[in-house]
């Protein structure tokens with residue numbers, strides 16, 4: 439094992455301990471939870487090392503970087519998650535490699551992704567990204583518009599509505615923020631029972647997200663180390 443593989447293995451073990459503890463504290467089962475390893479800024483070799491350690495879900499937030507890593511790792515059995523703000527002109531590229539787009543936040547993007555998925559001959563999973571701080575959030579639709587956007591994804595022939603995604607506000611306690619997510623999850627599931635994914639929680643706020651019902655945590659720095667700033 440290389441030094442980097444050993445480092446990733448040890449970070450993964452520490453993360454696993456956190457996940458087990460958070461699940462126990464929340465009275466949840468660890469196998470309800472999927473770890474999406476967020477590899478942005480890190481090389482494709484790290485994706486390979488993580489895959490060798492059993493990681494199957496990889497998250498990226500920029501199309502160009504994601505497309506090249508997905509191509510470099512094409513022989514691995516991975517699921518690619520697009521988690522960043524997405525411009526409509528990148529939809530065509532994203533639909534070629536992504537399995538799940540977490541950041542669907544507006545009507546025009548739904549239309550662009552549907553067209554792109556049809557062209558790629560693939561059915562594309564989508565999460566509606568809701569803002570937990572609508573006034574000045576970190577992306578996402580205002581909760582008041584969530585169901586309408588979900589309806590649009592649901593009726594798009596080449597998209598599959600898979601659930602919700604949220605990012606906690608940067609400068610606030612994540613606990614009340616993630617509590618605001620719970621009624622939104624209930625509302626979505628009562629209309630679309632199959633839309634079961636809740637993508638919430640990052641390195642710094644996994645525990646409250648798991649407490650609030652996250653099914654997918656998006657973990658970057660806790661697994662890969664710190665990134666250069668401004669990304």
Ligand SMILES: *Cc1c(COP(=O)(O)O)cnc(C)c1O
Nearest residue numbers: 476499521640641656657658659
């Ligand atoms: C970068 C990123 C993450 C991972 O963040 P860490 O704090 O490094 O775990 C999760 N979600 C989104 C949307 C991101 O852009």
